[in-house]
Amino acid sequence: xxxxxxxxxxxxxxxxxxxxxxxxxxxxxxxxxxxxxxxxxxxxxxxxxxxxxxxxxxxxxxxxxxxxxxxxxxxxxxxxxxxxxxxxxxxxxxxxxxxxxxxxxxxxxxxxxxxxxxxxxxxxxxxxxxxxxxxxxxxxxxxxxxxxxxxxxxxxxxxxxxxxxxxxxxxxxxxxxxxxxxxxxxxxxxxxxxxxxxxxxxxxxxxxxxxxxxxxxxxxxxxxxxxxxxxxxxxxxxxxxxxxxxxxxxxxxxxxxxxxxxxxxxxxxxxxxxxxxxxxxxxxxxxxxxxxxxxxxxxxxxxxxxxxxxxxxxxxxxxxxxxxxxxxxxxxxxxxxxxxxxxxxxxxxxxxxxxxxxxxxxxxxxxxxxxxxxxxxxxxxxxxxxxxxxxxxxxxxxxxxxxxxxxxxxxxxxxx
Numbered sequence: 067x068x069x070x071x072x073x074x075x076x077x078x079x080x081x082x083x084x085x086x087x088x089x090x091x092x093x094x095x096x097x098x099x100x101x102x103x104x105x106x107x108x109x110x111x112x113x114x115x116x117x118x119x120x121x122x123x124x125x126x127x128x129x130x131x132x133x134x135x136x137x138x139x140x141x142x143x144x145x146x147x148x149x150x151x152x153x154x155x156x157x158x159x160x161x162x163x164x165x166x167x168x169x170x171x172x173x174x175x176x177x178x179x180x181x182x183x184x185x186x187x188x189x190x191x192x193x194x195x196x197x198x199x200x201x202x203x204x205x206x207x208x209x210x211x212x213x214x215x216x217x218x219x220x221x222x223x224x225x226x227x228x229x230x231x232x233x234x235x236x237x238x239x240x241x242x243x244x245x246x247x248x249x250x251x252x253x254x255x256x257x258x259x260x261x262x263x264x265x266x267x268x269x270x271x272x273x274x275x276x277x278x279x280x281x282x283x284x285x286x287x288x289x290x291x292x293x294x295x296x297x298x299x300x301x302x303x304x305x306x307x308x309x310x311x312x313x314x315x316x317x318x319x320x321x322x323x324x325x326x327x328x329x330x331x332x333x334x335x336x337x338x339x340x341x342x343x344x345x346x347x348x349x350x351x352x353x354x355x356x357x358x359x360x361x362x363x364x365x366x367x368x369x370x371x372x373x374x375x376x377x378x379x380x381x382x383x384x385x386x387x388x389x390x391x392x393x394x395x396x397x398x399x400x401x402x403x404x405x406x407x408x409x410x411x412x413x414x415x416x417x418x419x420x421x422x423x424x425x426x427x428x429x430x431x432x433x434x435x436x437x438x439x440x441x442x443x444x445x446x447x448x449x450x451x452x453x454x455x456x457x458x459x460x461x462x463x464x465x466x467x468x469x470x471x472x473x474x475x476x477x478x479x480x481x482x
Contacts, residue, residue: 068104069341072482075108079475079482084108086475088468089263096349104345108338109475109482112265113468115332116258116459117321119242120221120295121167123183123310127194127213129206130159135198138163142195145171146182160214161196167329178327181320181407186210188315216310218283222294224333225303226266227355230257230372231362232452234445239362240324245405245424245456247324248362254427254455255359255441260464261352261374265335266302273344274337280480281306282334282471285314287480306333316417317463322405330420330460334467336475338482352378359443370443377439377454383421383462385436387414392433400425400434420460427455 078084085102087095089112095101125148138150141163148163155162167179186192189210196204231243232255238247244256261267269275277292288308297303317332339345353375358368392412400409408418409425423438440453474480 067342071340072338075338075340076482078108080478084476086111086472088465088472089113089268090465090468092348093262093351096351101349104339104342107345109472110268110337110339110348111334111468111471111475112263112268112337113332113334113464113471114224114260114264114459115317115461115463115467116260116330117242117323117328118220118223118225118331119168119328120223121180121329121331122219122221123165123167123179124162124215124217124219125165125213125310126155126160126162126215127208128160129194129196129208130204132159133157134159135196135202135204136200137198138196139199140197142172144177144182144185144193145173146177146179147172168327170326175326176322178320178329180318180327180329183310183329184315184319186213187310187313187318210311213311218288218308218310218313218331219291220283220294220304220306220331222296222303223283223306223331224265224335225259225294226264226301227357228258228301229365229368230255230357230359230377231365232256232359232369233362234369235361235363241362242323242325242328243362243458244324245322245422246403246428252445252450252452255452256362256456256458257357257377257454258458259357259374259377260459260461261355261378262350263461263464263468265333265337266304267350267355268348269337269344270347271299272302273347274340275304275335279335280482281308282467282474282480283308283313284317284332285467285470286310286312304333317467319406319418321420321458322403322407330458332460332463332467334464334471336471336480336482351375359441369445372441372443376441377457378461380437381439381454382436383460384416384419385414385421385423385425385434387425388433388435391431393431395430399428399430403428420457421462422457422460423454424456427453
């Protein structure tokens with residue numbers, strides 16, 4: 067078997083001789099039957115973006131002068147509870163806290179840790195309330211400049227594959243897998259996963275994606291800590307970490323679901339093509355990747371199977387808003403249901419947009435144009451066609467971070 071080392075690839079990068087592709091570029095060449103050979107490719111940068119519930123932030127920030135309170139007992143950031151500690155910071159006026167990306171505000175279930183982290187990175191002021199062990203209440207405002215240390219730790223990120231869900235029941239079902247209650251009678255399908263762009267889909271069984279490897283998390287250089295929680299050979303995921311303060315807010319944020327606010331992240335991982343086995347694994351395509359479809363109420367009860375080609379091929383990654391078709395409803399259904407708050411005051415903010423497709427399916431007057439596709443399934447012996455109404459993964463962000471990683475490697479800003 068032909069082989070080469072990471073040092074040899076790094077030398078080719080340093081000499082400007084390396085051939086580096088994003089997963090999107092590489093897959094397009096495969097589909098055109100024009101894929102570069104093993105000798106012609108050195109690195110493929112792969113990416114994924116989606117709701118990653120295991121995200122947590124470890125923070126230290128200053129809330130008062132020294133000696134004003136003994137230690138924090140309860141911490142709230144814009145009403146989102148964080149866990150004080152583990153270090154008590156006695157009499158220092160600063161607080162260590164752990165914020166869960168899935169934590170919900172005490173004032174609004176739809177606002178939570180993911181939205182808060184994005185706002186911090188964007189430079190917004192955050193309201194802080196501390197209930198101290200000596201009975202005091204400390205209130206202040208902080209920005210990112212007041213955070214002396216911030217670290218993201220994801221306990222379950224970049225999962226290889228998941229399950230699509232539909233609702234064969236008669237009544238609507240609220241779930242974390244749909245932005246609003248999913249209507250019954252097979253009226254729609256929701257799914258996660260970036261298919262053949264995903265790092266773990268391209269490196270089975272973890273030939274190069276190993277503990278200690280460098281990655282990009284939301285634009286910041288980070289590391290693989292090991293396998294994630296609930297990781298298995300069939301459905302692997304990773305535990306990752308990176309400096310929150312160096313992250314780009316475009317790649318992280320909140321995502322509203324039927325069970326309240328969630329958090330999304332974007333991960334990119336380079337795959338050095340060290341041998342022919344690694345190269346052959348990179349040849350996987352969306353149509354090769356099975357996607358089970360399950361009852362959203364049963365979750366583990368497969369109804370049929372499809373694949374990621376059916377989820378993504380030829381479908382739009384972003385909607386278009388036709389202002390002339392908007393009826394100016396007193397209560398805008400799109401503004402209420404948009405998972406990332408990308409549509410407000412008759413304006414579509416494409417920087418916030420996740421490409422989930424909810425707007426195209428919930429606008430009463432068809433003011434949003436977006437082909438999100440549909441899928442033919444056989445359920446209980448009947449052939450049914452189900453529209454794809456909600457994506458909880460974003461291939462556009464995944465592609466952008468993969469391209470950023472490629473350029474960083476080419477510019478010698480990221481060493482393999």
